[in-house]
Amino acid sequence: MSFEACPECDLLLNQTQAAPGDKAHCPRCGYLLQRPHKHSIERTFALSIAGLILIAPANLLPMLRVKILGNIQEGTLWTGVGTLLKEDMWAVAMLVLLSSVILPFVNMLLAFLLSVHLFYQRSNSHMIPWMRWYQHLYEWAMIEVYALGIIVACVKLSDMADIKFGFGLYAFIGLLIVNAMLANEFDSYTFWRRITELAEK
């Protein structure tokens, strides 16, 4: 019999495998131990490709176009970072750049690399570091918070400017949905198990 432990209350448990669609909670503290999905790897593979495609237009195309007293200005994800840098707010600029552009991309890339290797059953010595990086960087990619920021910014601007939405925003919303679905499908328990099985072969 092999054992496992709850990561939040350290209760010693008999190792079980929950059926796809079921949830396994820790009986003592209620921590969600496992939530296996059918085809978790295949879906992560598909969603990460969709995400990597959507990242390009979401970053490059203008998201918002504002008209203030006859002057028109367009903004992409990068515009704010550039202006903050010009104002010597480099720390804030770096934080925004990391959490809205770089880390969402890195995370999507890691999910893609992991799922493509597991899908084709290719072993790679970098998979364990990739998995660790994915778990650590996960909470620092904040595109859903950025989306809320866009809403608040639009409300603030509504009485001084005319706002039009660009294609970049639609791509960004698409990326947001793909990212949320990916987070839901990515099952670290299954991924870790499959990675160790692959490495032992």
Add this chain to the structure above:
Amino acid sequence: MKRLSTALTHGFIRCHECGQLIKTKEECICPVCKGHVSKRRNKNLHLTAALVISSLSLYIPANIFPIMAVTELGSTEQHTIAGGIIALIRQDMIPIAMLVLVASILVPLLKLMGLTLLMLCVHYRWQVNAKLFTRLYRIIAFVGRWSMLDIFMISILTGLVDIGGVAKVIAGPAATAFAAVVVLTMFAAKSFDPRLIWDHQLNHD
């Protein structure tokens, strides 16, 4: 009375990275993921306490100094975090104002208070409802990132409203302080190990 049973009392340590259970009593290297395996993360709470104190002291300048300056037709107005919320209320945008109030004032403050409570509970070995305290930890760890809302909003506004002397939004000194508060509290939440709450609870059955 006996301590609550944990994997550690049975002679197992769970790897922080990959979840592998290792039969050991000493710190070691995980055989699966080659990560460093220790009994508990930051057992003495020094790191968590340092991060909480730093973010608490940055929370003050973040709220006193202007977080952005709005110039419209030559007249400049400085906004603090609270000022921005009041401006939204004047615009009759109550739900959005509440959202910003929760994300940028209440969440960081309640997070710091919650983490302090958790640290006191571990340090003084309080007998508490550990399940409730673990839930508190989970909420703290989950909501932290949403405080970035204000920083993103300022970044969007400074990028979009930049027309010479006619209309301009500039980020203020509080923006850096506030960003630091958010980042430090996120690190503080991550450095706290909820298993420490369970370690000294006595078994009442």
